[in-house]
Amino acid sequence: MRLLFVFLLFISCAFANDDQTLDGRQWLEKVNHAMKTLNYHGTVVFMKHGQVDTMRYRHTFESGIETERLTSLNSPLREVTRHSNEISCLYKESQQKVETQHPIDRSFIVNLPLKPERLHDEYLFAVAGQEMIAMRPAQIIAVLPKDDLRYARKLWIDTASLLPLKVEVYGQDGKTLEQVLFTELNVDALATQTDADQTAADEESKHHQHVSQAEAFEKSPFELKNWPAGFEKIFFIRNTMQQSKKTVDHLLISDGFSSVSVYFEAKGEKGIEGLRSLGPVNSYSRVIDDLQITALGEVPVQTVELVAKGVSLR
Incomplete structure (x- = not known):
């Protein structure tokens, strides 16, 4: 990990633009704002787990509410829509919805922390060179972790609209784990946003970011003693599976870029122990008494192991 950090830092410094007036953190703040408030559409390619998925994408912002829509161009034909934090998926062939x-609101394209300045001890935000993406000039921002508990990534940001044109996530060996790439991007006419709209958006964000208050993790029978610096408890919810009627508790922790889900459920006939991996997604499971615990996320193996082993019963 240290070698990867030094390598990416060298690249970022070597191609940095001396005339650049914004630092990496300021770029990310502007990207966050643009992603939420602009109306735009285009064609986006998702490359993950060795698979390639090309989809039409549209984002709108109206009365302080975000709407995203992904429409697949290849089988299986489907349309995924996010209206604020409500998500629906329509499978067109079967009409199953x-x-x-x-x-919480989560972008289909990339997750970014609301306040990157809070993560200065965990990440280096480096301004790198510029490249052309989808025939648009793009500024490269490297997000480099200062520990071995999260992945490095790079963002290619459209210098005109400040929207992300390309995102890459790198494993600890420096290889690309996943990629999101716009092959075509069109920014629509700017919506007229009033102060009331911005206030509504801020209140909406606060509501969805802190919905976990409805289920207080502190009142649960579980305790999380260890998790990576910079991570925060985002929400805790209790779900009942429709078919089995089994209760599964879900705690989400995140630093804004990376997230880890911790699931608590009753142990089955045979408990699950140890590590499992699928591409950039790793999980670590352990059993405490009659409780099955699984920590899962797009983070290195040592992160999910640290989180899972940090769980205890109150």
């Missing part, structure tokens, strides 16, 4: 509600 699956709806869910996520306690």
Whole structure:
């Protein structure tokens, strides 16, 4: 990890623009704002787990509320829509529609921390060179972790709209784990946003970011003693599976870039122990008494192991 950090830092410094007036943190803040408040659409390619998925993408912002829509161009044909934190997926061939509600708003393109300055001890935000992406000039920002508990990533930011044109996530060996790439991006006419709209957006964000208050993790029978610096408890919810009627508790912790889900459920006939991996996603499971615990996320193996082993019963 240290070698990867030095290598990416060298690249960032070697190609940095001396005339650049914004630092990496300021770029990310502007990207966050642009992603939420602009109306834009285009064609985006997702490369993950060795698979390539090309989809039409549209983002709108109206009355302080975000709406995202992904429409697949290849089989299986489907349309995924996010309206604030309400997500639905329509499978066009069967007309089956699956709806869910996520306690926080999460972009289909890239997750960014609301306040990057809080992570200066965990990440280095480096301004690198510029490249052309989808025939648009893009500024490269390297997000480099200062420990071995999270992945490095780079963002290619459209210098005109400040929207992300490309995102890459790197494993600890320096290889690309996943990539999101716009092959075409169109920014629509700017929506007229009033102060009331911005206030509504701020209140909406606060509501969805802190919905976990409805289920206080501190009142649960579990305790999380260890997790990476910079991570925060985002929400805790209790789900009942429809078919099995089994209760599964879900705690999400995140630093804004990376997230780890911790699941608590009753142990089955045979408990699950140890590490499992699928591409950039790692999970670590352990059993405490009659409780099955699994920590899962797009983070290095040592991160999910640290989190899972940090769980105890109150």
